[in-house]
Each structure stands twice: as structure tokens, then as C-alpha cells.
Amino acid sequence: MVIPETFFAERTSLLKASEIRELLKWVAEGGIISFGGGMPSPATFPRQQIIEAITEGISEHGDKLLQYGTTQGLNELRSELKNFMEWRGINVSNVDDIVVLSGSQQGLDMFGKVFIDEGDVVLMELPAYLAAINAFKLYDPEFVGLKMDDDGIIMDSLESVLKELKSKHKKVKFLYTVPTCQNPTGVTLSVERRKRLLELASEYDFLIIEDDPYSLILYEPIDVAPLKSMDGEGRVTYLSTFSKILSPGLRLGWVLADARLIKKFVLAKQGMDLCTSPLLQYIAYVALKRKVIQENLSKIRGLYKTKRDKMLEALETYFPEGCKWTTPIGGLFIFAWVPERVNTKELIQDCIKKYGIAYVPGQSFFVDESGTNTMRLNFSYPAMDEIEEGIKRLGQAIKERL
Amino acid sequence: MVIPETFFAERTSLLKASEIRELLKWVAEGGIISFGGGMPSPATFPRQQIIEAITEGISEHGDKLLQYGTTQGLNELRSELKNFMEWRGINVSNVDDIVVLSGSQQGLDMFGKVFIDEGDVVLMELPAYLAAINAFKLYDPEFVGLKMDDDGIIMDSLESVLKELKSKHKKVKFLYTVPTCQNPTGVTLSVERRKRLLELASEYDFLIIEDDPYSLILYEPIDVAPLKSMDGEGRVTYLSTFSKILSPGLRLGWVLADARLIKKFVLAKQGMDLCTSPLLQYIAYVALKRKVIQENLSKIRGLYKTKRDKMLEALETYFPEGCKWTTPIGGLFIFAWVPERVNTKELIQDCIKKYGIAYVPGQSFFVDESGTNTMRLNFSYPAMDEIEEGIKRLGQAIKERL
Numbered sequence: 174m175v176i177p178e179t180f181f182a183e184r185t186s187l188l189k190a191s192e193i194r195e196l197l198k199w200v201a202e203g204g205i206i207s208f209g210g211g212m213p214s215p216a217t218f219p220r221q222q223i224i225e226a227i228t229e230g231i232s233e234h235g236d237k238l239l240q241y242g243t244t245q246g247l248n249e250l251r252s253e254l255k256n257f258m259e260w261r262g263i264n265v266s267n268v269d270d271i272v273v274l275s276g277s278q279q280g281l282d283m284f285g286k287v288f289i290d291e292g293d294v295v296l297m298e299l300p301a302y303l304a305a306i307n308a309f310k311l312y313d314p315e316f317v318g319l320k321m322d323d324d325g326i327i328m329d330s331l332e333s334v335l336k337e338l339k340s341k342h343k344k345v346k347f348l349y350t351v352p353t354c355q356n357p358t359g360v361t362l363s364v365e366r367r368k369r370l371l372e373l374a375s376e377y378d379f380l381i382i383e384d385d386p387y388s389l390i391l392y393e394p395i396d397v398a399p400l401k402s403m404d405g406e407g408r409v410t411y412l413s414t415f416s417k418i419l420s421p422g423l424r425l426g427w428v429l430a431d432a433r434l435i436k437k438f439v440l441a442k443q444g445m446d447l448c449t450s451p452l453l454q455y456i457a458y459v460a461l462k463r464k465v466i467q468e469n470l471s472k473i474r475g476l477y478k479t480k481r482d483k484m485l486e487a488l489e490t491y492f493p494e495g496c497k498w499t500t501p502i503g504g505l506f507i508f509a510w511v512p513e514r515v516n517t518k519e520l521i522q523d524c525i526k527k528y529g530i531a532y533v534p535g536q537s538f539f540v541d542e543s544g545t546n547t548m549r550l551n552f553s554y555p556a557m558d559e560i561e562e563g564i565k566r567l568g569q570a571i572k573e574r575l
Numbered sequence: 576m577v578i579p580e581t582f583f584a585e586r587t588s589l590l591k592a593s594e595i596r597e598l599l600k601w602v603a604e605g606g607i608i609s610f611g612g613g614m615p616s617p618a619t620f621p622r623q624q625i626i627e628a629i630t631e632g633i634s635e636h637g638d639k640l641l642q643y644g645t646t647q648g649l650n651e652l653r654s655e656l657k658n659f660m661e662w663r664g665i666n667v668s669n670v671d672d673i674v675v676l677s678g679s680q681q682g683l684d685m686f687g688k689v690f691i692d693e694g695d696v697v698l699m700e701l702p703a704y705l706a707a708i709n710a711f712k713l714y715d716p717e718f719v720g721l722k723m724d725d726d727g728i729i730m731d732s733l734e735s736v737l738k739e740l741k742s743k744h745k746k747v748k749f750l751y752t753v754p755t756c757q758n759p760t761g762v763t764l765s766v767e768r769r770k771r772l773l774e775l776a777s778e779y780d781f782l783i784i785e786d787d788p789y790s791l792i793l794y795e796p797i798d799v800a801p802l803k804s805m806d807g808e809g810r811v812t813y814l815s816t817f818s819k820i821l822s823p824g825l826r827l828g829w830v831l832a833d834a835r836l837i838k839k840f841v842l843a844k845q846g847m848d849l850c851t852s853p854l855l856q857y858i859a860y861v862a863l864k865r866k867v868i869q870e871n872l873s874k875i876r877g878l879y880k881t882k883r884d885k886m887l888e889a890l891e892t893y894f895p896e897g898c899k900w901t902t903p904i905g906g907l908f909i910f911a912w913v914p915e916r917v918n919t920k921e922l923i924q925d926c927i928k929k930y931g932i933a934y935v936p937g938q939s940f941f942v943d944e945s946g947t948n949t950m951r952l953n954f955s956y957p958a959m960d961e962i963e964e965g966i967k968r969l970g971q972a973i974k975e976r977l
Contacts, residue, residue, distance in 0.1 A: 176809065176835045180748065180782060182692045182714070188842035215638035223641070227629050236617035239625070239824035275677055275826070278849045286713070290584045308846045311688070312584070346582065380582060407578065422641035424677070424852045433578050440590035444710045445847070447680045450826045450855060 187310050206563035207531040208550040211356065211505055214480075217473045218420050219465050226459035230452060242451035244443045246273025246427070250454045253461040254427055261388070262402040263411065263429065270429055272438050275449045277386065277414040277426030281308035283445065284382060284410070287437045288346050289314045294338060296348035298326060300508070300538030300547070302356045302384065305349055314346070316540035323499070325352060325362030328369045335377045345379035347410075352400055354387035357538050357549035358508040359501025364397050371400065374408050381409045386417050389470055391503035392478040407431035415457050417505070418466050418473070423453045477505070477553050483560045484552040491568030493575060498550075505553040508535065510546055515574045517548045523573070528566040589712050608965035609933040610952040613758065613907055616882075619875045620822050621867050628861035632854060644853035646845045648675025648829070652856045655863040656829055663790070664804040665813065665831070672831055674840050677851045679788065679816040679828030683710035685847065686784060686812070689839045690748050691716045696740060698750035700728060702910070702940030702949070704758045704786065707751055716748070718942035725901070727754060727764030730771045737779045747781035749812075754802055756789035759940050759951035760910040761903025766799050773802065776810050783811045788819050791872055793905035794880040809833035817859050819907070820868050820875070825855045879907070879955050885962045886954040893970030895977060900952075907955040910937065912948055917976045919950045925975070930968040 230238050245251070251268040258265050265271065274280045281304065289295065289312035297306065299318040306316070317338070320330040338345060348370075352362040362370070374381050383400045401411035407430075414426040428438060442448075460466045484507055488498055498509040511517065517534040524530045535547025552560060632640050647653070652675060657667040667673065676682045683706065691697065691714035699708065701720040708718070719740070722732040740747060750772075754764040764772070776783050785802045803813040809832075816828040830840060844850075862868045886909055890900055900911040913919065919936040926932045937949025954962060 176782070176833055179746075180690065181839060182688065182690055182695075184692075185689055185839055185843075188839065188846070190842060190845075210643075212643055215642060218637060218641040220633050220637045220641070224630050224633050228626050231622050231626050235620060235622045237824075239620040239622070239822040240617060241612075241614055241818075241823045276848050279847065282847050286584065287587055288582065288584055290586075293584075304846075304849070311843075311846055344581075380578070416643075420641040421643045422853045424848060424850070431578055437583060437587055437590060440592060441587075441713075443592075444590070444706075444713055445681065445684050446678050446826060447706070448826070450852065451824045453852060453855070 184311055184313065187313065189307065205525065205529050205531050206555060206559045206566070208552070208555060208563060209531045209533045210554060211551055212554040213417055213421060213473075213505070214476060214553055216476060217469065219460070219469055222460065222463070222465045223420070223456055226456045227452065230455040230459070234455070238452045238455050240451070242448040242454070244439050244448050245269070246271070246449060247451055247454040247458060250458040250461075253458055257461055258411075258429060262398045264402070265429060267432070270432055270435055272428050272435060272442065273449050273454055274426040274428060274442070275446055276416070276424040277384065277412050278304060278308065279442070279445065280412045280426055280428050281305050283438055283441050284347070285309045285312040286441050287434075288380070293346045294343050295346055296331075296334070296379075297540045298350055298355065299541060300357050300535060300544055301349065301540060302351055303533075303538050305384065306538070306540060309349070318539065318541045319348075321358065321360065323360055325355065325360050325366055326350065326370070328366050328373070331370070331373060335373060339377065345377060347380040347382050348374070349382045349384065350400075351384045351386070353385060353397060354390065354501055354504025356387070356504065357506050357533070357535065359499045359504050359506045361395060361397060361502055367397065367400055367403060371403055371408070375406060379408075382412060383409050384412045386414045387504035389418055390473060390477060390505070392474060392481060393502045395502055401429065410434060415466075418470065419457060419460055423456060425449065425453055425457050480552040480555075480557065480560060481507070483557055484550065484564060487561050487564035491565045493568060493572050496571065505551055507550045507552060509548050509550060511548070511571050512575060513546050515571060516545050518545070520570060520574055524567065524570050528570050530563050530566045530570070532567070586713055586715065589715065591709065591712075607927065607931050607933050608957060608961045608968070610954070610957060610965060610969075611933045611935045612956060613953055614956040615819050615823060615875075615907070616878060616955055618878065619871065621862070621871055624862065624865070624867045625822070625858055628858045629854065632857040632861070636857070640854045640857050642853065644850040644856070646841050646850050647671070648673070648851060649853055649856040649860060652860040652863075655860055659863055660813075660831060664800045666804070667831060669834070672834055672837055674830050674837060674844065675851050675856055676828040676830060676844070677848055678818070678826040679786065679814050680706060680710065681844070681847065682814045682828055682830050683707050685840055685843050686749070687711045687714040688843050689836075690782070695748045696745050697748055698733075698736070698781075699942045700752055700757065701943060702759050702937060702946055703751065703942060704753055705935075705940050707786065708940070708942060711751070720941065720943045721750075723760065723762065725762055727757070727762055727768055728752065728772065730768050730775070733772070734775060737775060741779065747779060749782040749784050750776070751784045751786065752802075753786045753788070755787060755799060756792065756903055756906025758789070758906065759908050759935070759937065761901045761906050761908045763797060763799060763904055769799065769802055769805060773805055773810070777808060781810075784814060785811050786814045788816045789906035791820055792875060792879060792907070794876060794883060795904045797904055803831065812836060817868075820872065821859060821862055825858060827851065827855055827859050882954040882957075882959065882962060883909070885959055886952065886966060889963050889966035893967045895970060895974050898973065907953055909952045909954060911950050911952060913950070913973050914977060915948050917973060918947050920947070922972060922976055926969065926972050930972050932965050932968045932972070934969070
């Protein structure tokens with residue numbers, strides 16, 4: 174029997190293989206220098222502390238940690254997350270405003286589920302985080318892209334967009350942003366723009382989803398605080414993850430939001446996976462309580478700063494004229510523009526087959542399908558010599574196309 | 576600012592707190608004998624083996640297990656799952672027909688996402704697994720209930736339903752069933768009916784979702800094989816979980832299906848959580864490979880059989896005339912009918928406040944909202960003396976209402 178297309182829900186036509194995930198497959202197969210993916214360096218995983226936390230957890234609290242847990246998450250962990258966020262300047266009035274997630278990706282799916290009806294307007298950065306685009310897409314919103322420069326979303330441009338939507342009687346559901354060390358560009362929204370964004374959200378009455386995986390992975394001091402810390406109206410839903418500060422293999426994230434939103438999130442999560450593994454939550458609890466995470470940050474920053482600098486230096490040396498790239502103050506990515514006549518989706522074929530090098534073509538990050546001459550380059554995962562060699566080969570591949 | 580209802584997607588009006596989850600809260604608060612929930616006994620968790628598997632896993636494969644994994648799941652685990660299912664009589668032609676899930680609940684949400692458009696006909700047992708009803712409900716299907724007796728779904732009744740739907744030109748998307756030791760009734764679909772079900776699925780061209788969490792938790796030998804093992808057409812999607820045979824706190828399940836379906840499942844899961852924790856998957860891999868699970872089964876069966884027998888005996892002793900209940904050959908639940916004039920949703924209030932005893936009122940399990948005089952009783956979690964004492968109190972509460 175061949176199962177016919179008619180058995181599938183209409184929305185499945187929107188399911189598309191993520192290029193990032195496809196890239197992970199190439200990496201797994203080996204032999205290729207990959208700037209694709211967004212993986213932390215395994216050198217940053219605190220292996221021994223994780224073993225100790227689990228051994229202690231199971232020995233002392235096995236009945237609880239190996240059992241079903243509550244949907245909202247382990248109280249001990251949420252209490253530590255409250256402290257952790259307050260250390261970051263975010264006031265948390267109640268631990269019940271926090272829900273632990275099975276990775277922040279689950280949060281993205283949950284936001285789609287809870288907020289998006291077909292045709293709803295969702296504002297996204299140009300370019301935006303690909304996995305967010307794909308997660309929301311399944312709920313069939315109307316994406317509207319927002320222009321960015323080196324200081325993040327351009328506020329005049331946002332205001333024009335909002336005016337135009339209003340004139341068409343279209344209401345914005347939410348704006349999704351990674352304001353600090355953005356994925357894929359690495360740029361950070363300036364303080365002034367953060368203030369203006371919150372004013373506009375209030376004036377035009379929309380919600381903001383602040384996705385904040387990288388704001389502790391900084392290579393230069395900055396004075397910007399999370400949007401959530403400046404949110405006087407409960408408009409900002411704050412999403413973060415343990416993937417970049419502890420380990421992505423634990424699949425742990427969390428969301429902080431207005432109590433009314435949290436209630437819906439908990440009900441939605443109940444249907445999605447009942448609860449996140451209490452055992453994994455316990456690891457994160459111990460890692461926060463004993464400052465394993467806080468102390469590991471300087472190691473992570475030191476390692477990635479060296480890699481970022483190496484990549485910037487290599488780009489300067491090997492990329493041909495007519496290319497440009499961002500200089501991120503933190504995070505895991507550099508975003509590059511090659512000359513307009515080079516299509517990076519075509520270029521990637523040569524790169525893999527001929528040069529043994531991979532990156533993520535940038536077009537998929539743009540909801541308006543622009544960015545055909547862009548690429549995202551990850552510097553946290555590849556080794557130092559791979560960064561030098563890979564950028565050298567990439568430079569050659571670009572030159573060959575010109 | 577009060578976030579108005581208009582920010583939420585329409586589907587959120589379908590989000591409802593699960594009574595089972597609410598019950599878990601009461602248990603957590605203590606002091607109540609609970610026959611609610613569906614928790615395994617913590618005495619069955621192989622603590623030491625889990626610690627050893629994790630210690631070994633992180634020490635030897637930390638780079639991989641603490642990193643992002645593939646969406647489809649750890650190859651080693653899927654390979655062991657192939658053997659495990661083949662041991663159960665299910666032929667697995669390719670490990671790529673298996674996807675590891677973050678608990679079987681994720682599978683239920685995924686099936687809703689991949690199969691259900693608004694108004695699609697989904698066939699459910701009367702009564703059916705509550706978490707499946709709730710997961711599917713969010714995708715707004717038309718549920719049609721199927722009558723059951725002590726041998727599971729009544730095939731003549733199913734055929735009438737199918738004929739009627741056909742005469743109305745309504746196509747069935749899928750039938751969801753827990754054919755062995757069903758949740759909530761504990762009944763098992765007979766071999767003859769399994770054959771007939773597959774014939775009808777072929778004749779009326781619908782898919783079957785076989786949810787199989789309990790078929791290894793048997794207290795009496797039976798001769799029924801999983802539906803999937805009898806499936807010559809690829810119509811059966813097989814869902815199972817490690818929750819009852821290893822630990823629910825690991826949040827691990829898996830699905831076996833036709834390659835065409837698997838492709839959609841993988842894309843859907845990508846947007847849902849990228850991947851299931853490789854570290855947790857490694858525990859299940861080791862537990863299967865070293866036969867920890869297989870050897871633990873006799874302990875689980877022995878313990879739960881004693882508890883089931885105790886509950887059956889207590890029901891016989893303490894429940895008033897006019898009550899009846901199922902005698903499950905396995906699984907975690909007994910389903911009971913009290914006299915029709917007793918509404919178990921009203922009764923539960925007395926039970927909790929006055930008698931310190933909890934169960935799940937049965938009505939929520941019925942998609943046609945019948946079953947007002949029914950209750951689900953779990954015997955795997957409460958202690959032996961709690962079973963005796965709890966059923967005694969429950970009997971008193973029922974008598975008081977009569």
C-alpha cells in the first residue's frame with residue numbers, strides 16, 4: 174500500500190527540511206570542515222560535574238527524578254532560574270511565571286500553537302533565526318520582515334511597517350527577536366532601540382518574544398540589558414536555553430512570561446510532552462546552584478573569542494574584495510555578504526563537493542526570500558586550524574565563481 | 576497591562592487542564608491515597624544501572640551525548656529497538672522506520688500535527704486514553720466513539736459506524752487504539768477482532784495508530800500479538816514508550832511506521848524539539864542492550880500482579896452491589912462502573928475532602944461524554960496497604976451517595 178497524500182493534514186505541505194539539520198548530517202559523515210550548524214564546542218561541556226549531579230540526584234532523589242514530573246518544571250530549578258535571571262537584571266516576581274521547556278525549540282513550537290491563527294501577522298528580523306521561522310510557519314502566519322543594520326532592527330523602518338499594517342487594519346500578534354548577538358547575524362540591538370521597541374509595542378499593542386541564548390557568551394563588555402528587564406507592561410515573553418551555557422544534549426530551555434500567558438503555555442506543553450525530564454532538570458539545577466554554569470562562562474568566552482578573532486582575521490586575509498561581514502560582540506555566528514552575482518545556495522554545492530567545506534546559505538533566514546548572496550558562518554564548533562583552512566578554501570570557492 | 580484574549584490563537588479555547596495532571600498535584604501535596612495518575616512504582620526503577628549507563632556514556636561518548644543529536648534519534652538505540660520489537664514479533668525492515676520521541680505524548684501531538692485538519696474524522700475507543708483525546712483535540716477533529724466490551728472494540732459496531740460515515744461521505748483519517756491492557760479500561764482486543772480490524776481498515780481505507788505501552792506488563796499469558804505484527808499494508812503506526820518498562824522520568828518513546836509517514840514525522844519533530852536528548856537515549860540503549868529492561872520485566876510483573884490482585888479483592892469486599900469493574904490481564908488500571916445515579920465527578924469532591932482518596936472520574940475518557948458513573952483506578956503506584964484502605968474508603972463514599 175502506498176499511503177496517499179490525502180492522509181496528511183494540509184499544514185504538512187509547509188514542513189520543509191531545515192538546511193541546518195541537513196548540514197548536521199554532513200558533519201556527522203565527517204571529512205568536511207563545517208561552519209554550518211550552531212553547535213557549541215564539546216570542550217565546554219562540564220562532563221564530570223554532570224556525572225556527579227546525576228549520580229547524586231538518582232541516589233538521593235531517584236523516586237522523584239525518574240518519575241513523571243509536573244508540567245511546569247522542577248521547583249528547585251525554577252527557583253534557581255529566578256536567581257539566575259535576577260543576576261541578569263530581570264526581575265521575576267514569582268517562580269510560577271517560569272516554565273521549564275524541553276529545549277527552547279519547544280518554546281517556539283508552543284508560541285506558534287498558543288498565538289498564531291492562519292494569516293496572523295508575525296514580525297521577524299531580516300534575516301531571522303531559521304528554526305523560529307520554520308516552527309512558526311507551520312501555523313501559517315503572514316510574516317513581515319524588518320530591516321536591520323549593525324545595531325539590530327531599524328526603528329524607523331519598524332515604525333513604517335507598523336503604520337502600513339495599521340492602515341490596512343492588520344494587527345500584529347508578536348515580534349520575534351534575538352536582540353543580543355543575533356542568530357544569524359551576530360548583531361546586538363542598541364539600548365536606544367530597545368527602549369523605542371518597547372514604546373512601539375505599547376503604542377501599536379503587540380507582544381514581543383525575546384529569544385536570548387547568547388547574551389552570556391560575550392567577548393566584549395556591553396551595556397545592554399535584556400528587553401525583559403525593561404518591560405513594564407508584561408509584553409515581553411523571555412525565552413532562553415541551557416544549550417550554549419551547559420550542554421545542548423540536555424535539551425533544556427525555559428520561558429518567563431506574564432502569568433496569563435504562562436497558564437496557556439502550561440496547558441499547551443501538557444499536550445506536547447507532559448513534562449520535561451526531571452532528571453535532566455536536576456542537572457541544570459545543580460549546575461546553577463553550585464555555580465558550575467557561572468564559572469564555566471569565562472572558559473566558554475575565552476575559547477570562542479579566540480575562534481571569533483581567528484575567523485575575522487581569516488576573512489580579512491582570504492575573502493575577495495566586494496565581500497563584507499559582521500563583527501559580533503558575542504554569540505556563535507558571523508554573517509557574510511559575498512558579491513551580489515554569487516548565489517550562495519549554488520556556491521554551497523561546489524563548496525561541499527570540491528572544497529570539503531560547509532556553511533548555511535543565508536536566503537532561508539530571510540522571510541522575504543532576499544539574501545541570495547549571504548551565508549552564516551559558525552565559529553564555536555570548528556577547531557582553530559579548521560577555521561583558517563576552511564575560510565581559505567571558502568575564499569577560493571568565491572573567487573572561482575567571480 | 577492585561578493581555579487580552581485576542582492575542583491567543585482560536586485553538587487555545589480547546590486547551591483544557593487534564594484531570595490526571597491535576598490529580599498528580601494532589602499526590603504531590605501528600606496525605607491522600609491516590610488511584611489517579613498512571614505512575615509506575617518507583618521500586619521498579621533500575622537506579623544503579625541508570626547511573627552506570629550515564630557515567631559510562633558521558634566518560635566515553637560525552638562529545639556526542641552532550642551535543643545536539645539527529646532528529647530521528649541515536650542509531651545505536653534504534654538498532655536495539657529493532658531487535659526489541661522483533662523479539663515481540665514485529666518485523667522491522669529498516670531502523671530508519673523508527674523515530675525516537677521525547678515521550679510517547681510527543682507522538683500523540685505529532686500525529687495531530689501530521690494528520691488532523693479541522694473536522695477530520697478520528698475514531699476513538701469509548702472510553703479512550705485521555706491524554707490522546709486532549710492532544711488530538713487541539714487540531715479540532717470530529718471524534719467518533721467506538722463501543723467496547725471485555726474483548727475491546729466491538730467490530731460489528733465499528734462496521735456500522737464506518738458504513739454510516741461512508742453514507743455521509745465522511746472519510747476516516749485514523750483510528751486510535753490501545754489494544755492491549757487498554758488505558759483506561761485494562762481490556763485487551765481479542766485476536767479475532769484484531770484480524771477484523773485490519774480487514775476493515777483496508778476495506779474502508781483508514782490508518783490505525785496502535786499505542787502499546789503495556790503489552791509487556793502482563794500478569795497472565797495471552798496469545799495476542801501487536802496489531803503492527805499483523806499489518807501487511809503499512810496502515811499501522813506503532814507507538815510505545817520506556818515509561819512503564821524503565822522510567823517515565825527519562826521521557827522516551829518511539830514510533831515505528833511506514834517510511835512515507837516517518838519522513839513527515841521527522842520533519843514535524845524537527846520543529847517540535849530538534850531532537851530528543853542523546854544522553855537519555857543512551858540510557859535506553861544500554862538498558863536494552865544489556866537486557867536490564869528485559870530482566871526487570873519479571874520484577875515489574877510480579878509486583879503489579881500482587882497489587883492488581885489486592886485491588887480486585889478489595890473491590891469485591893468493599894464496593895456496594897450494583898458496581899462492576901474490569902479484570903485486566905496486565906497494565907496499570909482497573910475501570911469501574913458505580914450505580915448510574917452516582918456521578919463520579921461529584922463523588923470525587925467528597926472523596927478528596929472527606930475520605931482522603933483520589934481516582935480519575937471516567938467521563939473525560941469518553942468522547943461522547945457518557946460514562947458519568949465510571950472511574951479509573953490505578954494500582955501500580957499506591958502501596959499494598961493503601962490499596963486496601965483506599966478501596967475501603969471509596970466503597971464507603973459510594974455507599975454514602977446511594
